[in-house]
């Protein structure tokens with residue numbers, strides 16, 4: 332479904348921040364990218380999204396999604412893909428909601444921008460998605476302002492929005508890092524339910540190897556723009572090739588059972 336070949340990315344006037352990056356992803360797969368701050372994790376997913384920050388450029392390589400080259404797409408074509416076939420969630424999706432507008436009006440607008448749904452259809456669709464994310468009273472959430480919800484609830488609204496069009500690929504940048512452990516665990520389980528129900532593939536960037544180990548089929552460990560370890564989660568956890576991965580693993584206090592940090 333997604334093939335990244337030999338991808339190299341540079342920000343203006345700097346040496347490459349990502350070098351010869353490769354990744355192959357099947358439908359419905361969950362891939363985690365872990366590694367220290369500044370290793371290039373966010374750059375990878377922003378490149379897939381066609382939204383590299385300030386002056387970031389792909390200088391080599393290509394990204395193929397559903398057999399088509401993304402790197403050859405115009406910004407307009409890329410925008411069409413975003414929000415329907417490829418979606419993204421952030422560390423604090425709630426923070427991207429407008430604080431002075433109710434969730435309902437923002438969610439309905441989002442659906443109407445990306446489809447031909449009427450406002451009523453969009454409202455119903457939104458409530459249904461909120462229910463899917465186990466928000467107890469979707470109607471009440473729709474009538475709330477973002478600040479009236481907890482961080483975990485806002486994050487679930489963000490994930491519900493991102494999943495509305497049942498994208499083939501969900502890019503998640505530290506989706507649980509800002510939350511307490513119990514809420515993290517709940518959101519991790521809910522993301523896995525979404526994969527099960529919609530066969531959405533997920534690429535998740537995380538500092539948290541516990542979350543990565545629990546969720547991912549494949550694991551990539553990065554440092555300084557390079558991939559040090561890559562393979563099935565089992566393989567990387569039990570037979571790491573690099574000293575850096577071994578060090579990261581030794582620093583995870585507990586990875587079994589329901590503990591994610």
Ligand SMILES: Nc1ncnc2c1ncn2[C@@H]1O[C@H](COP(=O)(O)OP(=O)(O)OP(=O)(O)O)[C@@H](O)[C@H]1O
Pocket residue numbers: 342343348366367368369370371372373374375384385386387
């Ligand atoms: N807009 C930018 N302009 C210049 N350099 C940038 C920009 N964004 C990122 N970089 C550089 O690219 C490198 C990789 O950054 P990136 O954000 O991809 O790392 P990361 O692994 O996601 O880190 P973190 O875990 O802190 O988010 C870093 O050296 C960073 O300084």
